[in-house]
Amino acid sequence: xxxxxxxxxxxxxLLVLSTALAxxxxxxxxxxxxxxxxxxxxxxxxENKTLVFGRGGDSTSLDPSRVTEGETFKVTANLFxxxxxxxxxxxxxxxxxxxxxxxxxxxxTYTFQLEEGVxxxxxxxxxAEAVVKNFERWANGDADTFPYYNSMFGGFKDDExxxxxxxxxxxxxxxxxxxxxxxxxxxxxxxxxxxxxSSPEAFEKGDDEYERNPVGTGPFKFVxxxxxxxxxxxxxxxxxxxxxxxxxxxxxxxxxxxxxxLNALLSGEIDLAxxxxxxxxxxxxxxxxxxxxxxxxMNVGYLGLTVTREPFDKKEVRQAMxxxxxxxxIIDSFFEGRAEVAKNAMPSSISGYNDEVEAYAYDPExxxxxLKEAGLEDGFEMELWAMPVPRPYMPDGTKVAEAIQSxxxxxxxxxxxxxxxxxxxLDKASKGxxxxxxxxxxxDNGDADNFLxxxxxxxxxxxxxxxxxxxxxxxxxxxxxxxxVDEDKRIELYKQAQEILHEEAPWVPLAHSIPLLGGAKxxxxxxxxxxxxxxxxxxxxx
Amino acid sequence: xxxxxIKRLLQLIPVLLGMTFLVFMLIRAIPGNPAQxxxxxxxxxxxxxxxxxxxGLDQPWYTQYFSYLGGILKGDLGESMRxxxxxxxxxxxxLAATLELALFAMIIAVVVGIxxxxxxxxxxxxxxxxxxxxxxxxGVSMPIFWLGLMGQWAFAIELQWLPTTGRxxxxxxxxxxxxxxxxxxLIQGRFDQLWVVIKHLILPGLALATIPMAIIAxxxxxxxxxxxxxxxxxxxxxxxxxxxxVVYKHALKNAIIPVLTIIGLxxxxxxxxxxxxxxxxxxxxxxxxxxxxxxxxxxxVIQSGILIVAFIFVMINLIVDLLYGLIDPRIKYx
Numbered sequence: 026x027x028x029x030x031x032x033x034x035x036x037x038x039l040l041v042l043s044t045a046l047a048x049x050x051x052x053x054x055x056x057x058x059x060x061x062x063x064x065x066x067x068x069x070x071x072e073n074k075t076l077v078f079g080r081g082g083d084s085t086s087l088d089p090s091r092v093t094e095g096e097t098f099k100v101t102a103n104l105f106x107x108x109x110x111x112x113x114x115x116x117x118x119x120x121x122x123x124x125x126x127x128x129x130x131x132x133x134t135y136t137f138q139l140e141e142g143v144x145x146x147x148x149x150x151x152x153a154e155a156v157v158k159n160f161e162r163w164a165n166g167d168a169d170t171f172p173y174y175n176s177m178f179g180g181f182k183d184d185e186x187x188x189x190x191x192x193x194x195x196x197x198x199x200x201x202x203x204x205x206x207x208x209x210x211x212x213x214x215x216x217x218x219x220x221x222x223s224s225p226e227a228f229e230k231g232d233d234e235y236e237r238n239p240v241g242t243g244p245f246k247f248v249x250x251x252x253x254x255x256x257x258x259x260x261x262x263x264x265x266x267x268x269x270x271x272x273x274x275x276x277x278x279x280x281x282x283x284x285x286x287l288n289a290l291l292s293g294e295i296d297l298a299x300x301x302x303x304x305x306x307x308x309x310x311x312x313x314x315x316x317x318x319x320x321x322x323m324n325v326g327y328l329g330l331t332v333t334r335e336p337f338d339k340k341e342v343r344q345a346m347x348x349x350x351x352x353x354x355i356i357d358s359f360f361e362g363r364a365e366v367a368k369n370a371m372p373s374s375i376s377g378y379n380d381e382v383e384a385y386a387y388d389p390e391x392x393x394x395x396l397k398e399a400g401l402e403d404g405f406e407m408e409l410w411a412m413p414v415p416r417p418y419m420p421d422g423t424k425v426a427e428a429i430q431s432x433x434x435x436x437x438x439x440x441x442x443x444x445x446x447x448x449x450x451l452d453k454a455s456k457g458x459x460x461x462x463x464x465x466x467x468x469d470n471g472d473a474d475n476f477l478x479x480x481x482x483x484x485x486x487x488x489x490x491x492x493x494x495x496x497x498x499x500x501x502x503x504x505x506x507x508x509x510v511d512e513d514k515r516i517e518l519y520k521q522a523q524e525i526l527h528e529e530a531p532w533v534p535l536a537h538s539i540p541l542l543g544g545a546k547x548x549x550x551x552x553x554x555x556x557x558x559x560x561x562x563x564x565x566x567x
Numbered sequence: 568x569x570x571x572x573i574k575r576l577l578q579l580i581p582v583l584l585g586m587t588f589l590v591f592m593l594i595r596a597i598p599g600n601p602a603q604x605x606x607x608x609x610x611x612x613x614x615x616x617x618x619x620x621x622x623g624l625d626q627p628w629y630t631q632y633f634s635y636l637g638g639i640l641k642g643d644l645g646e647s648m649r650x651x652x653x654x655x656x657x658x659x660x661x662l663a664a665t666l667e668l669a670l671f672a673m674i675i676a677v678v679v680g681i682x683x684x685x686x687x688x689x690x691x692x693x694x695x696x697x698x699x700x701x702x703x704x705x706g707v708s709m710p711i712f713w714l715g716l717m718g719q720w721a722f723a724i725e726l727q728w729l730p731t732t733g734r735x736x737x738x739x740x741x742x743x744x745x746x747x748x749x750x751x752x753l754i755q756g757r758f759d760q761l762w763v764v765i766k767h768l769i770l771p772g773l774a775l776a777t778i779p780m781a782i783i784a785x786x787x788x789x790x791x792x793x794x795x796x797x798x799x800x801x802x803x804x805x806x807x808x809x810x811x812x813v814v815y816k817h818a819l820k821n822a823i824i825p826v827l828t829i830i831g832l833x834x835x836x837x838x839x840x841x842x843x844x845x846x847x848x849x850x851x852x853x854x855x856x857x858x859x860x861x862x863x864x865x866x867x868v869i870q871s872g873i874l875i876v877a878f879i880f881v882m883i884n885l886i887v888d889l890l891y892g893l894i895d896p897r898i899k900y901x
């Protein structure tokens with residue numbers, strides 16, 4: 026009797042559960058596709074015109090000039106335009122809102138001919154006056170408000186190092202920018218997402234208000250922002266370039282976990298996913314409904330050696346570290362081969378890359394010899410700092426650290442792996458508290474200065490030069506290159522600097538990784554940009 | 568009862584005050600300068616110094632603490648260093664998202680957990696009892712990361728019954744009024760959206776409910792077993808009362824008190840401890856909000872966010888304590 030009751034209870038529960046789950050399936054279509062159909066039906070056509078782009082984090086602002094983090098630029102690259110553009114998949118300088126540009130012989134005066142008939146999303150005119158007002162806004166700011174302007178143009182209006190002398194309008198559609206001294210990457214700087222031209226009428230209402238109500242000239246207009254969830258932008262019907270954009274709506278959705286984002290892509294809820302783990306690349310390639318995109322590499326992952334700490338103050342020890350580590354097997358195991366072995370501090374796509382530098386081979390015997398020369402034939406003990414977070418240039422810090430640890434053990438170096446929470450890690454490393462630490466860098470504008478000077482010059486000790494490396498020769502070369510207008514001479518300067526850096530070996534350069542994205546098969550026209558800010562105006566579903 | 572409530576509310580003041588102090592000191596003990604994090608890797612040293620002064624971080628800690636405390640007393644929770652918005656303005660959508668998820672999870676946990684516990688006690692040592700308790704043990708020890716990703720794989724990718732992540736269908740977004748989407752869709756009469764919102768709640772809700780469900784089931788079972796052995800139960804059965812009523816009416820009322828305490832504590836834990844679930848299911852909740860703030864060293868958000876979660880936590884426990892009196896008239900508050 027008792028048993029019987031229990032059985033009937035169990036049966037009823039089972040029935041209830043299965044009914045509930047069956048109801049969940051809600052008919053015959055899965056949610057993603059079902060709503061895509063509905064979406065298309067609303068437009069009265071059969072094609073889907075909304076793109077959902079899944080990414081790791083939310084933006085912090087929608088005013089690109091005010092922030093430094095990449096998630097913001099992913100959105101603003103589609104809302105705004107810059108005077109000049111980067112090439113489709115490289116960082117060559119191309120016309121943007123300025124259809125023509127001219128540089129004076131001495132590299133001090135730049136003349137820009139603007140596109141005519143372009144309007145901001147609020148209906149006001151884009152013209153020379155608007156450009157001048159944008160530059161005035163930045164020049165009158167401070168490092169807190171416009172951090173990138175500060176670092177790219179040497180400060181603000183009253184600062185001695187400020188590069189820009191004046192920005193003047195000459196009629197409706199000509200802008201003349203005069204510099205105090207030549208700045209070689211000046212045009213590249215102008216093409217960076219943060220120097221996008223905003224509607225003066227909109228930002229004059231107040232900077233803080235403007236961060237959440239952006240008004241540009243770009244192919245898409247801002248619609249809605251649900252913090253930590255989605256940012257929605259829609260087609261700018263008045264866009265000045267014929268036939269663009271091809272999509273009606275783009276929704277940027279923040280999905281922090283890489284595996285969950287891949288799941289959302291597999292289930293069809295999102296159409297495009299950023300930050301695919303190298304290990305999942307093959308899974309996407311094998312899936313008939315998906316395609317894999319490779320973002321051209323513009324980064325470097327490295328093991329930094331703090332040259333102010335013993336025994337890394339000795340050049341031989343630093344070189345020995347370079348010989349001891351098997352980079353190729355690290356790339357094969359943890360990047361799934363989707364990376365280039367690094368031998369310089371910047372990737373080969375950057376103008377000025379020195380391919381004649383001969384990489385340190387994997388040679389433990391040579392490493393032991395060098396250690397002996399340095400008087401450390403019995404090896405030594407050190408701390409090896411492992412990155413606590415995955416980054417495109419370092420997908421799995423802990424595992425790479427373990428590989429390095431075993432390589433070092435082979436030559437008698439006892440490395441203890443330590444790790445801290447990310448902000449703590451950076452803070453302590455920048456104070457020179459690490460013996461050897463893993464880190465990396467993704468370029469902003471594809472210029473050699475943005476890698477070599479920023480990461481390895483004495484001016485940047487305490488900020489981005491975490492190794493405390495200091496060298497008079499490279500310092501001189503870097504400063505000379507910054508103002509050298511002749512491209513060939515400039516390349517020569519950087520090549521010389523790379524020779525010295527190779528010899529001095531403040532780093533063990535590890536890899537230039539190829540970041541991966543996954544997308545729906547029917548997606549066309551998506552071209553990932555090395556800077557990480559992708560223009561979506563040509564994207565459509567076929 | 569009234570006096571008791573007042574007394575308890577007054578006791579909250581030192582508790583919350585102590586907590587603000589603890590959080591304030593803890594986040595300053597960890598290395599990392601907010602100004603450096605805000606300005607990013609490109610920043611110059613001068614810029615970082617200037618911002619440090621602007622944010623008042625160069626002041627001695629007591630000056631900073633008392634100005635923060637003064638702000639709270641005036642109802643000012645501070646301004647986020649990262650988004651430059653007042654915390655009081657931006658916190659509600661995150662809190663609402665977590666409340667909705669936590670309550671949904673708690674309803675599952677309470678309904679399933681209490682019933683599983685009762686039935687296990689009722690049919691002690693039956694196969695149901697054994698399997699429920701084994702499942703409960705597995706539930707307590709299951710890593711949410713694994714459970715969440717497996718759930719996504721099974722129910723979203725293979726079966727395609729449920730969505731993987733998020734709160735809503737982003738292609739057809741809910742227009743937020745209260746930010747509790749179940750209520751918002753009901754107000755607007757969008758029953759199609761209501762159904763979508765519920766479907767989005769199921770997987771993260773189940774993942775979040777697993778641990779409290781298991782704890783509640785085990786607690787209910789042991790508490791019920793004790794009560795079922797008492798004399799008045801034997802009397803009720805001897806009178807010929809139906810077993811179902813003996814269990815659900817007579818026994819449960821006495822057995823529920825310790826379970827209620829656990830439920831109160833668990834709700835509090837779900838509010839602040841949902842970070843993993845929120846991360847895997849891309850849920851824009853308060854756990855992730857505070858977690859991101861810690862990564863950015865956004866002091867005002869960390870301080871005020873934790874203060875609000877703690878406040879809700881102690882309030883829930885106060886309500887639970889007051890409920891005892893309603894359930895069991897023998898409990899008196901003086």
